[in-house]
Amino acid sequence: MNSSAEPGWLAPFIRASAATGKVLGIAVGGSHGRGTADGLSDVDLFFLVTPEELTALYRTPPDHLTDLLPGRTAVTYPVLVPEFGLKYTVMSSEVGLCDLFFEDGSGPATPLREGTDFRWDPDGRFDALNRVLLAQSRRRGTRDAHAVRMAVQLASEYAGVTKSVARGRTVQARYRMSKVVNLLLGMRGSWWFSHCVADEALTDPAADLAPWVTGALAEERLRAAHRLLGEVCIKAVKGTGGLAAEVETALVSQLYALMEAMEGR
Structure with missing residues (x-):
């Protein structure tokens, strides 16, 4: 699903991120994932990674991804967000702010997973995980x-x-x-x-x-x-x-x- 308000940099960034070999799946959440984004909506990107990669991301920013964004970038410290996983907020001199979330196969169960749009999920694993965790969140x-x-x-x-x-x-x-x-x-x-x-x-x-x-x-x-x-x-x-x-x-x-x-x- 591609929202009419989707920024032009997003699809190329997702393709380049998938080619790094360090992610297992990529999804877009929030209003962009639901197709309801407008000019004020920020971009929430979700990455499925291995447990080892997730541990490394607690210590080291995801330069292999942020370097793929247009312009010069700077990132926050990592923050554990119970709803979604490990979060880095990125500021790009050309595209503004976006949030990158990382999780492994034991992600948090939250109703906020509703409306997630899976843009790159070669084996369907990310979608399947999301369905299981979304069902758990309703219990x-x-x-x-x-x-x-x-x-x-x-x-x-x-x-x-x-x-x-x-x-x-x-x-x-x-x-x-x-x-x-x-x-x-x-x-x-x-x-x-x-x-x-x-x-x-x-x-x-x-x-x-x-x-x-x-x-x-x-x-x-x-x-x-x-x-x-x-x-x-x-x-x-x-x-x-x-x-x-x-x-x-x-x-x-x-x-x-x-x-x-x-x-x-």
Whole structure:
């Protein structure tokens, strides 16, 4: 599938990348993969590689691929993105920004695999892997495991909010609160970490974020927002499926302790 908004450099780059002998499959994701890209859409490229190659990419940027892009390029440090795998963001002086994601045969199960367009998959292995992982992402057990990880991360981020509010760091506190809000949405299942996923079977997570939290943030009443977010966090943790009772108790106790620490100041 080729979107009408697809940049002219993409197809030649994919052909050249396939010829390197270092990738097993290449796909295009996001709006370009779904054929809905417009002039503001970035390009997400996915590469299936061997486990050995993936390990090497944690240490060494993919120069063998970025050198194939038009113009001069620079790359970020590698980032592990739970939704997709190992990510490098590349800036090319001629084509702008694009994201390169790398995974091996044990890639992450995520609903964001929907709409992936496989451009070079000589033995069908990449497509088959995607189908298996997409099916896994729809299982209740996968969703519960996702929510459990989010619950632990939620407590960690809320601890950061507490420190920022206590120290009077307004900008930092608001930033950390926004991360907590995203995690709360993620725990509802209709978000997968930082990405929105349409799923009519799920309720609107925004309904669980009471308007007064938004109001407190807008008015910069940070202590009030801290307390209100804490209450929503506790509710979210208690509603997390698959969370061991002892872990739930520990997380809830941690959140209550953080709320009480602020109340005493």
